[in-house]
Amino acid sequence: MQVRSPRTVAGRGFILQSFYQLSFDELQAACDSASYLFNWHYKKNQREECRHNNISKKTKLFMSGVSLDVPTIERVELSADKTVKFLFKLHDGGRVETVLIPFRGKYTICLSSQVGCAMNCAFCFTGKQGFKRHLGAEEIVGQLVEAKRWLSENRPDDHRILNIVYMGQGEPLHNFDNVKRSAEIFLSRHGLSFADYKITISTAGYLPGLERWQKEMPTVNIALSLHATDRERRNELVPINKKFDFEKVIELADAIPRGDRRFVTYEYVMIDGFNDSDHDARALGRMLKGRKAFINLIPFNPFPGAVYRRSPDGRIAQFKNVLDGFHIPTTIRTTKGDEILAACGQLNSSPLAREGSAP
Ligand code: SAH
Numbered sequence: 001m002q003v004r005s006p007r008t009v010a011g012r013g014f015i016l017q018s019f020y021q022l023s024f025d026e027l028q029a030a031c032d033s034a035s036y037l038f039n040w041h042y043k044k045n046q047r048e049e050c051r052h053n054n055i056s057k058k059t060k061l062f063m064s065g066v067s068l069d070v071p072t073i074e075r076v077e078l079s080a081d082k083t084v085k086f087l088f089k090l091h092d093g094g095r096v097e098t099v100l101i102p103f104r105g106k107y108t109i110c111l112s113s114q115v116g117c118a119m120n121c122a123f124c125f126t127g128k129q130g131f132k133r134h135l136g137a138e139e140i141v142g143q144l145v146e147a148k149r150w151l152s153e154n155r156p157d158d159h160r161i162l163n164i165v166y167m168g169q170g171e172p173l174h175n176f177d178n179v180k181r182s183a184e185i186f187l188s189r190h191g192l193s194f195a196d197y198k199i200t201i202s203t204a205g206y207l208p209g210l211e212r213w214q215k216e217m218p219t220v221n222i223a224l225s226l227h228a229t230d231r232e233r234r235n236e237l238v239p240i241n242k243k244f245d246f247e248k249v250i251e252l253a254d255a256i257p258r259g260d261r262r263f264v265t266y267e268y269v270m271i272d273g274f275n276d277s278d279h280d281a282r283a284l285g286r287m288l289k290g291r292k293a294f295i296n297l298i299p300f301n302p303f304p305g306a307v308y309r310r311s312p313d314g315r316i317a318q319f320k321n322v323l324d325g326f327h328i329p330t331t332i333r334t335t336k337g338d339e340i341l342a343a344c345g346q347l348n349s350s351p352l353a354r355e356g357s358a359p
Helices: 024-030 034-043 057-064 137-154 172-185 207-216 231-237 246-255 278-288 314-322
Strands: 015-018 074-078 084-089 095-103 106-110 113-115 129-134 161-166 197-203 221-225 264-270 293-299 330-332
Touching: 024 034, 034 057, 074 137, 084 137, 095 113, 095 137, 106 137, 129 172, 137 161, 137 172, 161 172, 172 197, 172 207, 197 264, 207 246, 221 246, 264 278, 264 314, 278 293, 278 314, 293 314, 314 330
Parallel strands: 106 161, 161 197, 197 221, 221 264, 264 293, 293 330
Antiparallel strands: 074 084, 084 095, 095 106, 113 129
16 A cells, blocks of 8 residues: 555654545555544544454554554634634644634634745745645644544534635645645545535645646645736735746636536735735736636735735725626635634744744
8 A cells, every 4th residue: 555654653663654644445455444444533533543343353453553643732722703723733843723714603624734835925924934844644634633623522512614725824736645635535425525615725826736736636626826917916925926927827727627617716815005906906807707717805914024914995895896897706705813813824833923923
């Protein structure tokens, strides 16, 4: 069996693979109780190894060499609107943040895919902490598994996670293999069984990942962080634009196979006096007209040391009005959890940020 990201467990001195990195088919090939194990750990949410009598010797032997470790919750922050932000500690001491965003008694989980981020977008707090490493699939899956356990223990009446967005720390397509693997695990009908339209992967426009997506990624939604319609301003906001030009990026995102009714979501951060004029809205409308596009306007979320300011609400509403004239469905993303720095672009798990000063 192919093992993607094995690791040495501190103190144990040997390479252990994680249960949470295994696809159903891999597990099935390695032991004869994959359905049982997926049900036990994913559907029933169990932490401990399954010791039932109907588990075969072969499975027990296999599982004795497999780790059930997941990232540990180091800190939980709660906001008045019921947003929950977790700080996870990883096996090597690295840290990432994960957010549960409430919606009518259910949640969307916002997952991180890397420790830090290499994209260095000018308006994003994560970018300021630099890039440390990719997360393994088990660390991505582990965020959801632990958040689910936390919810069932702490909010038993509203513990359902309905949607998954890869919009936490990191550029998911820069960590393609592990992100893809985690999505496959979330989709497996033997386990968590998410529908493909409930999962969205957001990218700053990392072209090598988009090129692979077409052939390799299971069908899930794509969101593209656009933020500007001309090269100069996008270069400033999203520096990888200098390397991967957005016209090519849009063409590729648009060509990704998806169901008939499905759109590409274009994210557009609203920055006061920078990209929020009627002229900008018309340029955006012209650029996306005729495509299966859905626009998500994100009011800029400030963070310590930020040089930009959020567009006023009235300006954002007027920007949307202009886009409505192009008949492109547009929503304004509600800001949730900003008082605990849990909103879009406010995640930062570096030690300095935890002590309250920007890194
Ligand atoms: N790297 C991926 C996913 C992470 S960010 C990407 O770029 O798409 C998820 C979304 O939040 C992106 O659209 C990102 O541009 C946006 N974002 C980042 N910083 C922000 C901020 N300070 N205010 C509002 N949105 C922000």
